Amino acid sequence: MQHKFYFGSVIILMGLAYLIWISFQQSTSMHLTLGMFIEKIQLGHPISDRIQLGGSTVVPGSILWDKYKSKARFNITDGENTLSVRYVGNALLPDTFKEEALVVLEGKYNNQKTSFEADLVFAKCPSKYEGQDYSNHVEAMQETSY
Amino acid sequence: MIDIGYFSLCTALVFSGYATIVSFAAGRKQDLSLARSGENAALVTCCLLTLAVIVLWHALLTHNFRVQFVAENSDLSMPVFYLITSLWGGQAGSLLFWGWILSLYAVAVIIVYRNRYRDLMPYAVAVISSSSFFYCILHLFSADPFTLLPTIPENGRGLNPLLQQPLMAIHPPLLYLGMVGMVVPFSFAISALLSGNIDATWLRPARRWMLIPWSFLGAGLLLGGKWAYVELGWGGYWGWDPVENSSLMPWLAGTAFLHSIMVQERRGMLKVWNFFLAILCYSLCILGTFITRSGIISSVHAFAESNIGPFFVTFLVIIAVLSAALLYYRLPKLGPENKLESFVSRETAFLLNNWILLGILFAVLWGTLFPLISEAFTGQQITIGPPFFNQVNTPLGLILIFLTGAGPLVAWRKSSTHSLKKHFARPLLFALLSAPIILGAGVNDFYAFVSLTLCCFVVAAIGLEFHTGTLARKRSTGERYFIAMFRLSSKNRRRYGGYITHVALVLLFVGFTGKAFTTETELVLQESETRRVGEYDLTFETLAYGENAGMQSTAAVLSLHLNGERLGTLLPERRYYKAFDQGTTEVSIYSGLLEDFYLILVGWSNDGSAKFQIYINPLVKFVWLGSIVLIFGSIWAMWPTGRDRRVAKVDTQNALNMNKTVESI
Numbered sequence: 132m133q134h135k136f137y138f139g140s141v142i143i144l145m146g147l148a149y150l151i152w153i154s155f156q157q158s159t160s161m162h163l164t165l166g167m168f169i170e171k172i173q174l175g176h177p178i179s180d181r182i183q184l185g186g187s188t189v190v191p192g193s194i195l196w197d198k199y200k201s202k203a204r205f206n207i208t209d210g211e212n213t214l215s216v217r218y219v220g221n222a223l224l225p226d227t228f229k230e231e232a233l234v235v236l237e238g239k240y241n242n243q244k245t246s247f248e249a250d251l252v253f254a255k256c257p258s259k260y261e262g263q264d265y266s267n268h269v270e271a272m273q274e275t276s277y
Numbered sequence: 278m279i280d281i282g283y284f285s286l287c288t289a290l291v292f293s294g295y296a297t298i299v300s301f302a303a304g305r306k307q308d309l310s311l312a313r314s315g316e317n318a319a320l321v322t323c324c325l326l327t328l329a330v331i332v333l334w335h336a337l338l339t340h341n342f343r344v345q346f347v348a349e350n351s352d353l354s355m356p357v358f359y360l361i362t363s364l365w366g367g368q369a370g371s372l373l374f375w376g377w378i379l380s381l382y383a384v385a386v387i388i389v390y391r392n393r394y395r396d397l398m399p400y401a402v403a404v405i406s407s408s409s410f411f412y413c414i415l416h417l418f419s420a421d422p423f424t425l426l427p428t429i430p431e432n433g434r435g436l437n438p439l440l441q442q443p444l445m446a447i448h449p450p451l452l453y454l455g456m457v458g459m460v461v462p463f464s465f466a467i468s469a470l471l472s473g474n475i476d477a478t479w480l481r482p483a484r485r486w487m488l489i490p491w492s493f494l495g496a497g498l499l500l501g502g503k504w505a506y507v508e509l510g511w512g513g514y515w516g517w518d519p520v521e522n523s524s525l526m527p528w529l530a531g532t533a534f535l536h537s538i539m540v541q542e543r544r545g546m547l548k549v550w551n552f553f554l555a556i557l558c559y560s561l562c563i564l565g566t567f568i569t570r571s572g573i574i575s576s577v578h579a580f581a582e583s584n585i586g587p588f589f590v591t592f593l594v595i596i597a598v599l600s601a602a603l604l605y606y607r608l609p610k611l612g613p614e615n616k617l618e619s620f621v622s623r624e625t626a627f628l629l630n631n632w633i634l635l636g637i638l639f640a641v642l643w644g645t646l647f648p649l650i651s652e653a654f655t656g657q658q659i660t661i662g663p664p665f666f667n668q669v670n671t672p673l674g675l676i677l678i679f680l681t682g683a684g685p686l687v688a689w690r691k692s693s694t695h696s697l698k699k700h701f702a703r704p705l706l707f708a709l710l711s712a713p714i715i716l717g718a719g720v721n722d723f724y725a726f727v728s729l730t731l732c733c734f735v736v737a738a739i740g741l742e743f744h745t746g747t748l749a750r751k752r753s754t755g756e757r758y759f760i761a762m763f764r765l766s767s768k769n770r771r772r773y774g775g776y777i778t779h780v781a782l783v784l785l786f787v788g789f790t791g792k793a794f795t796t797e798t799e800l801v802l803q804e805s806e807t808r809r810v811g812e813y814d815l816t817f818e819t820l821a822y823g824e825n826a827g828m829q830s831t832a833a834v835l836s837l838h839l840n841g842e843r844l845g846t847l848l849p850e851r852r853y854y855k856a857f858d859q860g861t862t863e864v865s866i867y868s869g870l871l872e873d874f875y876l877i878l879v880g881w882s883n884d885g886s887a888k889f890q891i892y893i894n895p896l897v898k899f900v901w902l903g904s905i906v907l908i909f910g911s912i913w914a915m916w917p918t919g920r921d922r923r924v925a926k927v928d929t930q931n932a933l934n935m936n937k938t939v940e941s942i
């Protein structure tokens with residue numbers, strides 16, 4: 132009986148591993164900061180189909196909305212590099228999406244149009260300086276209009 | 278005033294440390310007076326933390342912006358309700374709140390078991406106090422809620438309007454009551470290992486004190502989903518985000534534990550496994566807190582970066598290593614009392630249940646931590662999206678729901694073919710008869726079809742359990758049918774509370790199945806225009822503008838008709854909060870039993886037209902119904918029965934008699 136039990140457990144484990152393996156392939160995206168992404172593009176390094184672009188903010192004044200404010204084109208920057216982005220996702224852009232917001236994008240890079248086509252946009256307002264340098268915090272507090 | 282708060286934290290650190298050391302010594306020496314001293318220290322710790330929390334609440338309510346936390350998380354315009362809930366609106370305050378809840382759990386356990394489980398209690402108090410001590414360290418050295426600013430700002434920064442929602446306000450406390458509470462079963466497990474009392478005694482307090490946090494955690498998870506659905510406007514309620522997964526994983530481990538302890542209680546098997554699960558549960562809680570608060574994995578919930586990560590990692594490593602060592606030490610004495618005799622037995626069903634739950638847990642853990650793993654091994658961070666989680670968890674979930682129905686139908690040790698035929702026949706028949714109806718209703722997706730058919734099977738199996746039990750009781754007591762059913766369920770709360778919870782699971786699965794058929798449409802409407810959406814007729818009547826001191830709003834007024842009958846008015850809105858420079862989307866939902874009509878106002882134009890996005894979400898209401906039934910079922914299962922009270926009384930008497938004997942020597 133013990134043999135049957137171990138055998139059964141092994142079968143279950145293998146089934147689980149297989150299930151995880153095949154589901155894996157289709158859902159991965161490479162996480163890159165904007166700087167790393169630009170570098171890879173310029174050096175011609177291989178990048179995966181799906182990319183998650185983090186650590187950048189929306190350039191003020193760069194947001195171009197369509198007629199009903201459902202889709203937008205905008206530029207993102209990390210202070211050094213800039214990239215143009217087109218939102219092509221189905222869902223609405225999050226409420227937190229606006230100028231200078233910190234964004235994480237997921238999507239594909241369009242080589243011909245040299246723009247990033249994002250189908251997922253996560254945004255956060257930049258004024259939560261939890262845990263960072265105190266002087267940054269004071270600055271941020273003063274920037275917020277009371 | 279603030280100094281009192283800070284001083285309380287310092288003193289709490291001392292008392293929790295004292296409680297840990299003294300309770301541990303009390304366990305070693307089996308000395309009652311030392312144990313009482315340790316327990317008293319834990320009680321004092323709770324009082325001190327309560328004082329600290331009161332001080333912080335006072336600062337929030339009196340707008341004391343000198344305190345950094347108050348300035349960052351509240352402002353002059355917030356109503357009292359949100360001032361209170363802003364206690365957990367920022368890192369330092371929420372950690373203090375967490376530590377306070379931990380101390381409240383300690384007090385609860387101490388009071389409830391003051392005369393019981395005397396060989397386990399000292400070590401249990403030691404373990405809980407050591408966690409308390411860790412959180413006091415955090416309060417003082419990493420996230421001090423009483424840090425003062427050098428100058429007093431005129432106004433605070435306030436709470437983002439997205440978070441000023443009642444659902445959002447209760448969500449953290451529920452989750453904390455869940456995650457924090459899992460220290461209690463963990464402490465009883467460690468206590469059993471330390472004291473050598475490794476028979477089934479520890480399972481009794483562990484079970485009750487796993488059920489309580491497990492229920493809170495489940496409620497918190499579902500409430501978070503409801504908030505996301507109603508407030509965020511992407512039409513869904515679960516995104517497999519790392520922070521969401523962090524609170525799901527302990528819940529999965531807890532569910533596995535609640536099932537596998539039944540095998541140890543009945544057959545003396547899975548002893549090591551139960552210890553492992555209790556340790557795993559608490560470790561996952563700490564891991565979850567670490568993932569959420571350290572910002573190490575980017576998530577839509579929090580981009581916060583802070584120095585708190587290393588504290589949690591250290592704590593987690595200490596706990597994991599010490600627990601593993603203890604378990605290894607006791608391993609020789611933890612052999613099973615019985616062996617698995619047949620694949621067709623309830624033991625096997627529970628084992629399979631645990632395998633599946635842990636399989637889901639592993640998949641979720643893998644997917645959540647993969648960015649860190651891939652970065653560690655390849656230097657490249659790779660994230661895993663929702664499709665992975667859905668693809669793996671759907672078949673696993675289907676096996677799980679099947680077991681929910683089949684498990685109670687198989688006997689312990691070995692089910693004879695006759696018994697199987699007798700118990701499975703009617704539920705299977707019901708499922709087979711439902712299958713064509715389900716197909717006929719248009720369910721052509723394979724997983725959805727299997728899911729709904731299995732749900733019918735489970736409902737029939739549970740219904741049969743209630744029915745046969747009621748009939749048996751009727752025969753002996755002559756009560757009326759539903760009275761008999763009520764009395765039966767009250768006397769066997771574990772079993773029938775469990776069945777009610779399983780019904781809840783079925784409802785949830787029905788709701789989840791609906792996701793396979795969600796449709797999404799975008800359309801532009803002119804004023805007074807009507808358009809057909811699915812089977813509905815949507816008429817855009819007009820735009821309406823509103824404004825008050827803090828907020829501007831544009832709403833669209835629409836009416837919804839189905840087959841000529843007017844269903845209602847929909848008012849999707851777009852608001853703008855000036856102080857925060859923050860817009861919000863207020864979704865308008867017409868919620869029917871079979872589907873939700875989910876309407877978003879995307880934007881409008883000067884020519885009077887407006888663009889709308891519509892999701893038709895089938896069966897979502899079943900998720901919220903299932904949530905309510907789950908809470909009801911958990912409370913039903915937890916509620917002490919007459920038998921529990923009698924056992925407690927006997928235990929207490931024995932303990933008091935033993936004390937008298939000891940004192941008289």
